[in-house]
Amino acid sequence: MCECVWVGHGSLCLVGAEGEWGFLGERIADYVAIHFSLEEFLAQAPRDDGSFVGPASAILVTFEWAMVQPSLLFDRAHQFLSEGGFLAISIARDVNEELRMRKMFYLRSLAEHHGFRVCDPTCLGFPRRIVAFRKSGASRWRLVPLNVTHTEGCLSLFHKVFGTEMSRELWAWKYGDGRGRAMIACRGKEVVAHYGATTRRISFLGQETQALQICDVMVDPKERGVMTRRGVFFQVASAFLESYFGYENDHLLAYGFPNERAMRVAEKLQLYAEVGRVVEIRWPALPYRPHVATVLRRLWRVREEERSLGDLWSKMKRDLAAGILVMRDSNYLHYRYFEHPCFDYVVLVVANRLGGRLRGLIVLRRERDECKLVDLVAPLREIPLLIDHARRQVTRWGLPVLTAWVSATYAGFFRSPGVYKTGTEIPIPTNVWTEGPRFEELQDRWWFMMGDTDFL
Structure with a gap:
């Protein structure tokens, strides 16, 4: 005894x-x-x-x-x-x-x-x-995993930090149905920090696995005074990484789209390292005229072309077998572009006039003074054709410019007459706080476009 x-x-x-x-x-x-x-x-x-x-x-x-x-x-x-x-x-x-x-x-x-x-x-x-x-004593903040009882507090914090509202529908789209992971910090009953993520299936060097897309990283302005390891940002971020990439290991990687300041802070705290860059590129709209061999038509439901879309994704995945990218199968396309509660996306397919074989899929989003090329699914050799169709469609909508984000590593596939870089760049981070794939395995491997974010 x-x-x-x-x-x-x-x-x-x-x-x-x-x-x-x-x-x-x-x-x-x-x-x-x-x-x-x-x-x-x-x-x-x-x-x-x-x-x-x-x-x-x-x-x-x-x-x-x-x-x-x-x-x-x-x-x-x-x-x-x-x-x-x-x-x-x-x-x-x-x-x-x-x-x-x-x-x-x-x-x-x-x-x-x-x-x-x-x-x-x-x-x-x-x-x-x-x-x-x-x-050993009272903690300055209570750190707890996110659950549904925290929704109102997190939405209130979002408004306080970003100056805009997030709908409950968008919150559920990100974090509902078991997709979401987050660590929050509370002072009393008030949520003062949130470090969140949503699950994504990815192709990692040709193998399917899971990653977490980091999103809605926010700290109450009153708590931002200390950007050191004693501060609340470090506490929620490191606790999140230790929980979901250390203690648990259901997800291989974390990724996100921080601004330069946030990236530098995380690097200083030794939470992140940069493994690439996303660049913004633009094309002027082209005069509209029909293509001789191919047509552009709208896709209203994924199931209309489910088998053909699966074939496009398989070819794209094969072309990027040495890279890392979010799985763009029919389930993902339906969730990401047809179920989004806030944005209206126009999903279009390019097909042969004769025989109707699909050459690729593009996702566009119209704004007041430009059109965003949000995503595409196609063999890489078809990208110039898809861009040409998109630029002509932009003219039909009366817009002057088509814009896109793409990982700098793969920007060469998007070259076409008139293309230019804007100077906007977004760092691609990876988690270095906990164990995971070696830095060298990830450097310049990610394929990203606007649709890989949770905010475009």
């Missing part, structure tokens, strides 16, 4: 299976003030005065690696524990040792974000397989 130094000094909260703690002896039951299942514990909400059941002098938790998001566990435990209280975790040994050590490393890192310090379990009377932490 182990002699636990905290037994008898306060109440004990037991979370999960009691049997995992049998090594403490039968007398442990004398000190259990409350026993939760893991789900019950994580679902606990504060009372009207902000307090939780407790306080407890110690919390014993049992869970399997995949059962819980650590930030949520640490947040609940911090609320329940008295000052100086202990959190002890028994984790099922259902993974290989290398993966177990990786997860343990990030578990300890995440604990520090939540006001805990790592303890030597043997000093508390536990065997070394137990992970032990001590509550």
Whole structure:
């Protein structure tokens, strides 16, 4: 039997299976003030005065690696524990040792974000397989994973930071149906920082996997004074990366479209490194006249040409087998361009006059003084043909210019008479805070266009 130094000094909260703690002896039951299942514990909400059941002098938790998001566990435990209280975790040994050590490393890192310090379990009377932490004081901010109860607070923060409203429909489009991941920081009940992402399937060097597109990174203006590792931006960003690319590893990569200032701050904090650039290019509209061999027509539903679109995507993916790009299959096209709650996209296909074989797909978005070439799906050799059709369509709409974003690495495929770069460039970041693909594997590999953003 182990002699636990905290037994008898306060109440004990037991979370999960009691049997995992049998090594403490039968007398442990004398000190259990409350026993939760893991789900019950994580679902606990504060009372009207902000307090939780407790306080407890110690919390014993049992869970399997995949059962819980650590930030949520640490947040609940911090609320329940008295000052100086202990959190002890028994984790099922259902993974290989290398993966177990990786997860343990990030578990300890995440604990520090939540006001805990790592303890030597043997000093508390536990065997070394137990992970032990001590509550070291109140955190300046509460960091918690995003859930639906935070929606209103996040929308309010968005308006405060960007000076414009985001609709609930657009928020759900980004973060709903299991796509969204985010870490938020709260001061009291107010959301003061948000670091979010949405899941995207990607082709990585010819292999299908998952990535997270970083979006809606925002910090309340009142909290921006410290852009160091003590500041709230670093706290939410590093906790997000440690949670979803460290402790969890369902996604291979993170990417986004930060402005230059945000990129420099993240580089200084050693969160990001630059692996490429997106450039803006423009073409003047061309006089409209029909093509002899091909026609341009609008696509109203993906299922009208589902098989042909799949063929176009397969050829594009094959051409970019040495690159990295978001999967542009029919499911993605339907979600991205036909279900968007705010923007009206015009999806067009270029087809042979004879036989009707599709040569490519383009996505355009009309604005007051220009037309955006948002996306395309085609073998790379067909890009000049698609651009030519797009420039003629722009004339039919009475607009003077077609504009596009494209990764600098692949800008050569978009050369055609009259094209010019505007000087606008957007850095392409990658996460270097946690483990992942080597920097060299990612340098100048990404294929991006406007449609790869969440805001165009």
